[in-house]
Amino acid sequence: MASSDFWPLCALLSLAVVQGKQYALPLPVPEIVRVYSDGNDIHDFGVWKMNVEWRDNFPVGNKPEPVTYDVEIFHTEQMRLVHKETIEDPMGTHRWSWTSPLPLQCTSHSVRLRTRHQSHTSEWTPLYTLKGKDIDDSSESNIYPQDYVARVGEGIVFCCILKKQSHAGFSPPPFTIQISNRTYITEPVRHDDVSSVSGFDILCDYTGATYFIGYAPDDQNLTCETRDLNSVECHWIPGKTGKSRMFNVQYKVNGRNCSVDRCVLDDSVDKGVMNWTLIAKNSLGEKMISDVADPKHRVRLKAPTITSAVLVHARNATLEWQWGEKSKLNSFPMICQVEVNGHTVQETFNGSGLKSLVLTDLQPFTGYSARVRCGSYEHFYKWGDWSTLNTFSTKEDIPEAVDMWMQILNGHTYVVWKSLTANQSHGIITGYELLLGSTTDEPKEHISKATNEHCHKVSAKRAEGDYFMFISAKNSAGISPPSKITIPNLQSDGGIIPDHISGLNDSFSISWDPSPNSSCGYVVDWFPTYSTEQCAVKWMKISSGVSNATIYSDFENGVKYTLSVYACTSGAPQLLQRREGYVKELAPVGKVQNLTAEQHGKDIKLSWKDMHEEEKKGFILGYNVYYKHSSEDQKYDILMASIRDPSVRTHTLSILRSGNYIFKVKAFTSAGEGPESDVYRYVDQQVYTMVSSILIVLGTLACIIAIIVLFCIKREWLQSKLYSDTPKPVFSGEWLTQDFHHCYVMDKILLSESEVLMVENPEPCLQVVPQVQKAQQEVDLKSKDPPWTRYYNDVCDPQTVSPLTIDLSYTEVSSPGIQNPTYNIPLSLPDDANLVLGYMPQIQNGDNQLQPCDVKFVQMDSAGYQPQSQGSSQTTEIPNETSLPLSTASVSSSEYLLHQCL
Incomplete structure (x- = not known):
């Protein structure tokens, strides 16, 4: 490597080392310049936005990238953290805003910042405090916010700052949350509907605040159109905001202020397609809507200026109107519509700058009101506005034909006719003309009637045959066509019976x-x-x-x-x-007439007459009959009968006891009973009982007399039928010779009507006494030796008395009236058949001494032989032969008395 390249590289490495050491240094603490609330709250109603401004302390040109800031906000008194956030400051303005959930006046707020770079942060700045109203020495309590405007459904937090004199810890509802020594807040308050004009009130410690609930603007359907081809008019449908003026909305269309629901723009309509924008804004927000159209395709004409109707006739009229002298509508192709008396005429009228039309099919002498509206003929969009109403009346015309009829009443014929309606009279009726005649060539009778007359009595002479009558109505325009009726004969009803x-x-x-x-x-x-x-x-x-x-x-x-x-x-x-x-039946209003009550024996017959026809009020279905006794135990009327035949007007009642009665009769229809018709009557059942008894006695006597008369007339025939002859008894010789311990004595055998003498004879004897009358017997028997009595033996001796045998068997002999038994008693008697046989046999004891026998009575009647029991037998002792019987009994020829002795 050349030495010339080595030194720049070293310089870069040295710079990098220096730069790294500089970033590793602690970040500088930012300096808060200012904390203030947003807005100019001159009315002290409430402020929610807090602004913070600060500056960095980095050396010039040595600020690392990127740099952010941590911010924290506290309620000062309680130092309660209420908000924290890490913010970026890309623009380097060092300004940040925060909106509080409650007004900043409610309590003091403190804020602090620190710088952040990657994972490194600076120290926090000192707290910077925005003072609230809770530190003021106010002598009155306060509520925030005041006159607050909120959306429907939005939660609002209110605070109450108590004055210093108020008791510490006081929590008046709904202020239930304490955030400082004197400040209390509410839970978020929400409403689901708009407030009234006066808003809602909230109170705390004798003070209060008002708040309003509403909506932000929500306008719809912006539509812009032309009304006169000279300007554009925009309108829309305002949305629901609220009832208070706090929600008033400001409107602008294309930057020009407008009224609440319309805006007129002096723009030319010849520019073709145009764009319009509406901005609606109030204290809760704003709304923006737009519309795009060619104004010539949006023509909705204004109302024309209508003038008085001209050329009005009986059945048509002409309407005219104006558009203005310099209006572009005078040459604009249009179509128009007319409304007459509230009904739109289906026919339309068109033309360039149309200014008149003709109404037809009108009624004479009739008032009308009409109005007109028009629209674009080439690009019809909407009908324009209606003009003002124009009123007019058509002229008179001849009346229509009269509706006439007839009535036959009480033997007279009347011709009647109806009044013409306004649509029929075609003017003011001034009278009626009548023409009465016949089919013959007799002269016709002309009759004039006033306008208020609608009836004419046909003379009796003319009513006898078929005549005709003409009638016509007249007004100022002329006379109506005649109406005709032929008057029939008075007897032309054919005898039809009404149903x-x-x-x-x-x-x-x-x-x-x-x-x-x-x-x-x-x-x-x-x-x-x-x-x-x-x-x-x-x-x-x-x-x-x-x-x-x-x-x-x-x-x-x-x-x-x-x-x-x-x-x-x-x-x-x-x-x-x-x-x-x-048409609807009612209960009768009248009473039955002439109600009467008559007593016939034990029955009461009620009768009455029909009521007046006009009082019936319906078809009479029948009558209900009531009665009431005067006794206290009967308090209500008793329904005795319901007569279902209206032609029956009588009824018979059977009364059980005597007393005063009220009888009532009510007629009834299908709708109910009518008023009662009553009658008072005293009923005497004793009279009826006495009369009945007398009649029974008289009847019985009459029957007895009739029987006696019959008996006298038919005595012999009845005797032959009812009483047969009794056969004579015949004694048998074997009757006394047999060994027996009982003997029977026949005291009397009655062969005809006689007096029976019952004797119990203690002595043995046989006596035959002729039959005599009872009185004569009593006299004759007292004599010891009556000339007609024979004594055969004082003592019955078997040796001197011939043995007799009495056959007590008998046979039934039929008789028409009485069963008369016939005894077969073979006995030899003297020629005089009327005898009383008193034979007393004696019973022999062991010493052959005769003993008297006791006498028992046996009675036989027409039913046959009936022996009396021993316990009930009665005896009468006769001490000697001259003794008389102690009792007598009257018997018929069919009765026998037998003595049984033991």
């Missing part, structure tokens, strides 16, 4: 069979059925081919209407159908 009809939804729906006689359609008319007002009829004309109609009119609920359908013919109208009904 019922019910309304629905405040209307009547009616249909009919098409008539082959109908040549000009049909007429449906209606009127209140019971109205006596003349010409109260209303009608509706139906075209041919239609056989139904729904009628809407000023119908009243509860009023009965008569509806008729006529066929319109070349002659008189022909009645096809008649109906009567209610």
